[in-house]
Amino acid sequence: MSKTGQYFNEGGKPVKFRSIRSRLIQFMLLATTIPILLSISITYIHTKETIKGQSLEENRHLIFQGTTNLKNYLDNINKASLVVYTDTNFLRNLRKIPDDYRAVAEIYTVLQNIQNTVSGIERIYLHATESNQSTLVTPATFPKRESRTEPYVSTRPYEKYTTSMEPTHKSHDYGFPPSPTSYSEREVFTFHRTVTNIPSEKVLGVLAIDVRLDAVAAICEQLFNKQNEQLLVVDQSGSIIYSDKDEQIGQKLKDEVVLEHIRRDQISGSFENGGAMHVFEKMQTPYADWTIIKRIPNATLYERANQLTKINTAIAVIALFVIAFGTLFISVRITEPIKRLTSYMNRIQAGQLNVDIDWNSRDETGIMFTRFRQMMDTINNLILREYRLELANKTNQLKALQAQINPHFLYNTLQSIGTLALQNNVPRIYALLSSLAKIMRYSMNNNDALVTLQEEAGHVKKYLELQKERFGDQLEFSFRLEPETLQISMPKMILQPLVENYFKHGMGNQGNQGRLDIASRMKPDGVLEIVIENNGESIPPEELERLNLQLERQHSGVPAEWSDEDGIGLHNVLMRLQLYTEYESALYISNIKPQGVRITVEIHTQGKRAEENHE
Structure with a gap:
C-alpha cells in the first residue's frame, strides 16, 4: 500500500475495490439498502391490507347501523299507517255515502294523525273504492275531497299489494287542483298500503303516503364523507332512492357491476370496481327492498398507507446517506489501528516482549489495544504467577492438615473431661459430654458419605438430647x-x-x-x-x-x-x-x-x- 492509502496488486495496478474501506462501504450499502427496500415494500403491502381490512370493517358496521336506522324510520311509517285498522270506525266510514259529514271528518282526523305521527310526511292520499271518494291531506292546506270512480293513476299498480314502496319521484297533488303551497319539484318516495276488509281480502281503499327525503338524507349523511366518498340508496329494480348527487335521485343506476352484486342473495359484502371499493348492506322488509351502497375511492382508502410509505422512503434516503458517511468514517478509524497493531506484533515477533503499546481511544479499538497490552503482561508474568500458585497450594495443604488435627484434639479433650466427671460422680455431665463427643465423631467421619436412616436419626436424637x-x-x-x-x-x-x-x-x-x-x-x-x-x-x-x-x-x-x-x-x-x-x-x-x-x-x-x- 502506498503512502496515500491506495492498494496495488503484483503488477503495480491499483486495486481500490479490494480494500477494507471499499468492501465495507459496499457491504453496508447492500446490507442496508436491500432490507430497507424490502421493509418499505412489505410495510406498504401489509399496511395497505391492514388499513383496507380496518376500513371495510368500520364501514360495514357504519352502514349496518345506517340500515338499522333507516329500517326503523320506515317501520314507524308502516306502524303509523296501521291506524286504519286499529281505529274501529275507519273501515266503516270508508263505506258510508259521501254526504255523511261526520264520517268524512273522522277520516280526515285519522289521516292527519298519521301525518303528525311521523316527521317528513309530505301528503297523504286515500281513495275509497265503495264510496268512490278520493281524499288528499297536506300539512299546509285544508283537506281536499272529490268523487272518483278510479284511484289516481300512480296508485293503481300497487292495488294488489298489501304494502309496497314507490321509488323516489317528483311530488304531485294526485290530480287535485294545485294550491299555492304545493311543492311540485320536491323529491319524495311513496309508501302504499291497500286497505282491505279483514278478514276477507276485499279492497276497501288505497292509501298513499308521500315522504320527503329529509329524514333519509339525515341518516345517510352520517355514513360517508361528502368530499371524497359517495353513498347511494337503491331498490331492487335499480332505482336510486337517495344519492349525494341530486341529479341522480329518481334515476336508474347504470353501473351493471354494482347492480349485479346487489341483486345477488348476499345481504352484505364488499367488492372493488372502477378504482374504488364498494361496501353494501341490504335492508329487507315486506314493503321495501333497499340497498345502501358506499363507494370509497382507492386514493382515499389507501391515503394513510401512501403517506406512511412516503415517510418511510424519506427516512430510508436519509439513512442511506448517514450510513455511507458513517461507513467511510468508521473504515478510516478501523484501518489506522490495524496498521499500528501490525507494527507492534512484528516487534513482538522479533522478541521484544516489553513493547510499549500506546493507543488512546475510547472505542472498540482502544479496548482491543488494552486487551493486547494485558495479554502481553499476562505472558510476562506467567512464570511468577505459577510460582505463587505453587506456594499457595502448599499453604492450603498445611491448613487442611491442621484442620484435621484440631477437631481430633477437641474430641480427645472432651473424652478426658467426661472421664474426670465420671470419677467425680457427675454422670449427667459425662452423658452430655459423651453425646457431644459422638456428635462430633459422627460429623467428622468423612469416610462415610452415606448412612442409614437409623444412624442419621440416632445422630439427631443425641443433638436433641443436648x-x-x-x-x-x-x-x-x-x-x-x-x-x-x-x-x-x-x-x-x-x-x-x-x-x-x-x-x-x-x-x-x-x-x-x-x-x-x-x-x-x-x-x-x-x-x-x-x-x-x-x-x-x-x-x-x-x-x-x-x-x-x-x-x-x-x-x-x-x-x-x-x-x-x-x-x-x-x-x-x-x-x-x-x-x-x-x-x-x-x-x-x-x-x-x-x-x-x-x-x-x-x-x-x-x-x-x-x-x-x-x-
Missing part, C-alpha cells in the same frame, strides 16, 4: 420411624440442619412448650418420605412462597438465589439429596395450623439401589 438439657421441660420431641425405613441409605447430615432451623427461627417465640416430631414412611416406587413438624412460629406467606419457589427452581435444575439467613441450609440439603439421587429427590416446606412448620423430604431410593446392584 437441646433438651438446654431448654428442659420447654422442649419435647418424638420419633415415629417405620421399621422398613431404618436401613434405607441416605446422604449424611441431612436431618440435623432441618431440625436446627427450628431452634434458629421458631423455638421460644410462641410462648408455649416446644414440640418437634420426626416421622418416616415408604411411599410407592421406592420413595422414602421423612416429615419434620414443629409447633414454632409459622413462616410469613410471602417468605414461604419465596422459599418454595427457590426450592422448585433448584429441583428443576435452575440456579436459585438463596439468602444468607434462611436459605443456605435448605440449599445444601437439597443439593446433596439431588447429587445422591440424580435430581429426583425433593424438599417441601409448608405451614401448620394454627402454628408451626412442616418440612417434607422425599428421597428416591429405587433407582439408586438398582444402579448400586448393577455395579
Whole structure:
C-alpha cells in the first residue's frame, strides 16, 4: 500500500475495490439498502391490507347501523299507517255515502294523525273504492275531497299489494287542483298500503303516503364523507332512492357491476370496481327492498398507507446517506489501528516482549489495544504467577492438615473431661459430654458419605438430647420411624440442619412448650418420605412462597438465589439429596395450623439401589 492509502496488486495496478474501506462501504450499502427496500415494500403491502381490512370493517358496521336506522324510520311509517285498522270506525266510514259529514271528518282526523305521527310526511292520499271518494291531506292546506270512480293513476299498480314502496319521484297533488303551497319539484318516495276488509281480502281503499327525503338524507349523511366518498340508496329494480348527487335521485343506476352484486342473495359484502371499493348492506322488509351502497375511492382508502410509505422512503434516503458517511468514517478509524497493531506484533515477533503499546481511544479499538497490552503482561508474568500458585497450594495443604488435627484434639479433650466427671460422680455431665463427643465423631467421619436412616436419626436424637438439657421441660420431641425405613441409605447430615432451623427461627417465640416430631414412611416406587413438624412460629406467606419457589427452581435444575439467613441450609440439603439421587429427590416446606412448620423430604431410593446392584 502506498503512502496515500491506495492498494496495488503484483503488477503495480491499483486495486481500490479490494480494500477494507471499499468492501465495507459496499457491504453496508447492500446490507442496508436491500432490507430497507424490502421493509418499505412489505410495510406498504401489509399496511395497505391492514388499513383496507380496518376500513371495510368500520364501514360495514357504519352502514349496518345506517340500515338499522333507516329500517326503523320506515317501520314507524308502516306502524303509523296501521291506524286504519286499529281505529274501529275507519273501515266503516270508508263505506258510508259521501254526504255523511261526520264520517268524512273522522277520516280526515285519522289521516292527519298519521301525518303528525311521523316527521317528513309530505301528503297523504286515500281513495275509497265503495264510496268512490278520493281524499288528499297536506300539512299546509285544508283537506281536499272529490268523487272518483278510479284511484289516481300512480296508485293503481300497487292495488294488489298489501304494502309496497314507490321509488323516489317528483311530488304531485294526485290530480287535485294545485294550491299555492304545493311543492311540485320536491323529491319524495311513496309508501302504499291497500286497505282491505279483514278478514276477507276485499279492497276497501288505497292509501298513499308521500315522504320527503329529509329524514333519509339525515341518516345517510352520517355514513360517508361528502368530499371524497359517495353513498347511494337503491331498490331492487335499480332505482336510486337517495344519492349525494341530486341529479341522480329518481334515476336508474347504470353501473351493471354494482347492480349485479346487489341483486345477488348476499345481504352484505364488499367488492372493488372502477378504482374504488364498494361496501353494501341490504335492508329487507315486506314493503321495501333497499340497498345502501358506499363507494370509497382507492386514493382515499389507501391515503394513510401512501403517506406512511412516503415517510418511510424519506427516512430510508436519509439513512442511506448517514450510513455511507458513517461507513467511510468508521473504515478510516478501523484501518489506522490495524496498521499500528501490525507494527507492534512484528516487534513482538522479533522478541521484544516489553513493547510499549500506546493507543488512546475510547472505542472498540482502544479496548482491543488494552486487551493486547494485558495479554502481553499476562505472558510476562506467567512464570511468577505459577510460582505463587505453587506456594499457595502448599499453604492450603498445611491448613487442611491442621484442620484435621484440631477437631481430633477437641474430641480427645472432651473424652478426658467426661472421664474426670465420671470419677467425680457427675454422670449427667459425662452423658452430655459423651453425646457431644459422638456428635462430633459422627460429623467428622468423612469416610462415610452415606448412612442409614437409623444412624442419621440416632445422630439427631443425641443433638436433641443436648437441646433438651438446654431448654428442659420447654422442649419435647418424638420419633415415629417405620421399621422398613431404618436401613434405607441416605446422604449424611441431612436431618440435623432441618431440625436446627427450628431452634434458629421458631423455638421460644410462641410462648408455649416446644414440640418437634420426626416421622418416616415408604411411599410407592421406592420413595422414602421423612416429615419434620414443629409447633414454632409459622413462616410469613410471602417468605414461604419465596422459599418454595427457590426450592422448585433448584429441583428443576435452575440456579436459585438463596439468602444468607434462611436459605443456605435448605440449599445444601437439597443439593446433596439431588447429587445422591440424580435430581429426583425433593424438599417441601409448608405451614401448620394454627402454628408451626412442616418440612417434607422425599428421597428416591429405587433407582439408586438398582444402579448400586448393577455395579
